Amino acid sequence: MNNPVISANKLSLTYQTNDGPVHALQDINLDIKKGEFVSFIGPSGCGKTTLLRVIAELETPTNGTIQVNGMSASEARMQRAYGYVFQAAGLYPWRTIGGNIKLPLEIMGYSKEQREERVAHVLELVELSGFDKKFPWQLSGGMQQRASIARALAFDADILLMDEPFGALDEIVRDHLNEQLLKLWARTQKTIGFVTHSIPEAVFLSTKIVVMSPRPGRIANIIESTLPRDRSLDIRESQEFLDIAAEVRDGLRTGHADE
Amino acid sequence: MNKLRFFWHKMGPVVTVLLVIIAIWYVATVWLNSAWAYDKAKRADTTISFSQMVSDTMIQDKPLLPAPHQIIKEIYKTTVLKKVTSKRSLIWHGWITLSATLLGFAFGTTFGILLAIGIVYSRAMDMSVMPWVITSQTIPILAVAPMIIVVLNAVGISGLLPKAIISMYLSFFPVVVGMVKGLRSPDQMQIDQMRTWSASKNSSFWKLRLPSSMPYLFASLKIGIAASLVGAIVGELPTGAVAGLGARLLAGSYYGQTIQIWSALICAAILAASLVAIIGTIEKYTLRRMGIQL
Numbered sequence: 001m002n003n004p005v006i007s008a009n010k011l012s013l014t015y016q017t018n019d020g021p022v023h024a025l026q027d028i029n030l031d032i033k034k035g036e037f038v039s040f041i042g043p044s045g046c047g048k049t050t051l052l053r054v055i056a057e058l059e060t061p062t063n064g065t066i067q068v069n070g071m072s073a074s075e076a077r078m079q080r081a082y083g084y085v086f087q088a089a090g091l092y093p094w095r096t097i098g099g100n101i102k103l104p105l106e107i108m109g110y111s112k113e114q115r116e117e118r119v120a121h122v123l124e125l126v127e128l129s130g131f132d133k134k135f136p137w138q139l140s141g142g143m144q145q146r147a148s149i150a151r152a153l154a155f156d157a158d159i160l161l162m163d164e165p166f167g168a169l170d171e172i173v174r175d176h177l178n179e180q181l182l183k184l185w186a187r188t189q190k191t192i193g194f195v196t197h198s199i200p201e202a203v204f205l206s207t208k209i210v211v212m213s214p215r216p217g218r219i220a221n222i223i224e225s226t227l228p229r230d231r232s233l234d235i236r237e238s239q240e241f242l243d244i245a246a247e248v249r250d251g252l253r254t255g256h257a258d259e
Numbered sequence: 260m261n262k263l264r265f266f267w268h269k270m271g272p273v274v275t276v277l278l279v280i281i282a283i284w285y286v287a288t289v290w291l292n293s294a295w296a297y298d299k300a301k302r303a304d305t306t307i308s309f310s311q312m313v314s315d316t317m318i319q320d321k322p323l324l325p326a327p328h329q330i331i332k333e334i335y336k337t338t339v340l341k342k343v344t345s346k347r348s349l350i351w352h353g354w355i356t357l358s359a360t361l362l363g364f365a366f367g368t369t370f371g372i373l374l375a376i377g378i379v380y381s382r383a384m385d386m387s388v389m390p391w392v393i394t395s396q397t398i399p400i401l402a403v404a405p406m407i408i409v410v411l412n413a414v415g416i417s418g419l420l421p422k423a424i425i426s427m428y429l430s431f432f433p434v435v436v437g438m439v440k441g442l443r444s445p446d447q448m449q450i451d452q453m454r455t456w457s458a459s460k461n462s463s464f465w466k467l468r469l470p471s472s473m474p475y476l477f478a479s480l481k482i483g484i485a486a487s488l489v490g491a492i493v494g495e496l497p498t499g500a501v502a503g504l505g506a507r508l509l510a511g512s513y514y515g516q517t518i519q520i521w522s523a524l525i526c527a528a529i530l531a532a533s534l535v536a537i538i539g540t541i542e543k544y545t546l547r548r549m550g551i552q553l
Binding site for chain 2: 056057058077078079080082083084086087088090092093094095103104106107108135136137155
């Protein structure tokens with residue numbers, strides 16, 4: 001239980017470009033424990049998405065080590081240790097919602113019965129039951145993103161990585177989806193890594209907030225949230241919420257000060 | 260009433276253009292064939308009026324430019340009035356050309372798709388094959404066709420196959436180019452997504468790349484089938500004018516049978532248009548089923 005699910009040690013990533021090296025990540029040390037909801041927040045270019053991609057082995061660090069489930073990131077990816085939700089829903093237009101959710105299951109070789117069963121289960125989790133026969137274009141943007149979350153949940157990965165999944169949606173839909181996501185997290189007990197650039201979103205969702213600063217991308221502050229795990233949107237009016245939000249904002253400011 | 264209006268809305272522009280072409284055609288017929296009409300009158304030591312000249316240009320046996328109704332009459336005579344087994348039937352000749360076209364198209368499409376897969380998945384093939392594919396199309400088909408016929412004949416292959424190979428030579432090219440682009444059309448996010456599922460190359464091909472390439476494939480097939488028909492006709496020219504629309508064209512030009520040439524040409528055009536239309540229909544149906552809105 002005490003072993004971290006994700007553990008980064010002195011992680012750095014440098015891109016070689018024509019204008020010289022770009023330090024996307026520098027000296028990242030981070031432990032994420034099982035069942036935590038961790039948000040990565042910071043201005044654009046701070047490496048929050050890059051860090052998430054390194055965890056998913058979509059990028060390879062130039063220095064340091066990263067461990068996922070006690071394995072290297074590469075082994076973890078091979079064993080399908082995580083579900084990844086991208087900024088865009090990325091559903092295939094030629095597949096129904098059910099067909100889209102089945103896609104990773106087909107690739108991973110689940111049997112037909114298992115596929116049917118899991119589609120029904122995850123659609124229920126994201127409150128889209130009855131939509132499995134619909135095509136993506138028949139759904140709103142918010143519903144499409146929920147379907148893409150369902151797809152990431154369909155196989156047995158206990159880590160869920162989300163890269164600004166609600167970034168393209170309006171605030172009302174976003175609030176609703178945030179609340180749903182918390183419920184889903186409570187039911188499934190997954191460990192979640194969540195990239196965002198919204199302070200209220202980060203504070204509302206997370207048990208741990210990683211504040212990052214740009215050039216070079218590094219961690220400015222890690223804030224452990226004192227809010228209870230079971231929370232509703234009303235909590236955003238509480239003093240405790242505002243205090244944490246202020247702390248995040250402070251972290252973002254210090255990160256920017258030495259630019 | 261509404262139905263009629265809808266029909267006119269769709270067909271109106273096409274019919275208008277057709278009528279304009281036919282009008283220009285008749286004017287050109289009179290203009291081009293008038294010399295022969297006057298010539299004939301001069302040799303008979305008579306003079307003809309303008310209206311006599313005009314009516315003569317419409318009924319000549321070997322006109323420079325046959326009038327549209329002469330061609331229609333000839334096509335009617337050689338399709339409806341002839342048995343399809345007759346060597347004078349355009350349907351018989353058309354079928355011979357069509358079978359070579361379809362076989363060549365099938366070869367060309369298969370070969371084109373296989374080449375595209377090779378180019379997309381192998382860097383070495385990407386670097387080495389593509390320049391040759393492009394070079395192959397810069398050589399005039401008229402120069403290559405007789406050689407293919409002769410060489411294959413020497414090894415005992417004749418008839419349908421050599422023509423189909425010439426057809427293939429023309430039709431694989433648009434398929435390669437379209438499919439390379441189509442198979443590469445998935446964006447970085449979709450490829451990353453496959454990676455997060457640790458998908459095999461096989462899965463990403465069948466589930467992502469191939470379906471994504473469908474709109475590109477159909478665009479290529481439409482060009483490919485028309486090119487196939489051209490290839491089949493060109494393939495019929497050096498075979499000594501035995502059979503097929505190409506043979507009809509060649510025989511017509513040997514004997515100055517302009518009406519026969521034009522009716523074969525028109526038949527080839529109708530055939531090409533029908534083939535492209537059939538592919539267009541399959542395309543519409545397939546892409547709509549795939550949820551891709553055109």
